[in-house]
Amino acid sequence: MSNIKKSISDLLFKAKTYWKKPQPGYQVSIKEFVSFAIGAGGPSFFKCVGYVYYHRNFR
16 A cells, blocks of 8 residues: 555655656657647547447437
8 A cells, every 4th residue: 555655755845846847868858748738638538428428329
């Protein structure tokens, strides 16, 4: 259990530290990466949700 807590703690520390500035060796900050992932994946996510909603309620 201690190992899991340490892993989560390290992950949160890295996310907070490199939120606005990129890690050494990287060119993109975590904030930019998350924004891009949401922007690129958002339309396909809503399309899938709409498809499931339509086929469950209107068939």
